[in-house]
Amino acid sequence: MSTNARLLDEPLPVELMNTIWADRDGVHDALRDPDGTRSWLHAVSSRTDPMTPENLDALAPADLDRLGNQLISLRDALRRLAAEAVEDPRPAAASCTRELHAAVTVLNQAAGETPHWSALSWTPGQAPSRHTRTSGQAAFAVVSAVAEESIELFSQDARDQLRACLAPGCVLYFLKNHPRREWCSAACGNRARSARHYQRHRRADT
Structure with a gap:
């Protein structure tokens, strides 16, 4: 099950931000419907302790729709926070969440919505193992887990590595993990270099 979102091996908060993506046909939302939500969650399920493909597939349609709405709300808040952090100049990348205070409120509420914690299992004669426990449906704990990771991202030095991709038409974010x-x-x-090359030759011709 593949997702339309551009997965770039970024931290999960950035991957969630990038469920808004663009191509020649315009800006798209990979979470626009329950199927899109399910596909994205399947694609990142190996990176989230609270959720497995099995408990994701067990969700009723109404629960999946509610989960998608929570992810979209958190995604829009994160894109607003990212725009603030990087002084994003891209109009097409603007979040539906306009106010910084509103974005912070959504993030903090999401972090506490479905608490999750680690539990140790240890059977005699076997190696101990770590499991994740939640106070509600495990799939919903993913929202809280991503929100918690987002708070860590924006409150620590990693925030300074966050960048808006300024290639023509792009609305994605990334962490500048290499100088x-x-x-x-x-x-x-490649697209940005081609655009610069075109502009140089256009100026030379005129």
Whole structure:
């Protein structure tokens, strides 16, 4: 089950921000319907302790729809916080959440919505193992887990590595994890270089 979102091996908060993506046909939302939500959660399920593909597939349609709405609300809040952190100049990337205070409120509420914690299992003669326990449905704990990771991202030095991809038409974010990295992906880098090359030759011709 594949997702339309551009997964760039970024931290989960950034991957969630990037469920808004763009191409030549415009800006798209990978969480626009329950199928899109399920596909994205399947794609990242191995990176989230509270959720497994099995308990995701067990969700009733109404629960999946509610989960999608929670993810969209958190996603829009994170994109507003990211825009604040990087002084994002891209109109097409603007979040539906306009006020910084509103975005912070959504994030903090999401972090406490479905608490989750670690529990140790240890059977004699076997190696101990760690499990995740939640106070509600495990799939909903994913929202709280991503929110918690987001608070860590925005409150620590990693926030300074966050970047808006300024390639033509891109609305994605990424962490600048290498001094020479300027774009979210190689494809965006090629597009940006092509645009610069075109502009240079256009100026030379005129």
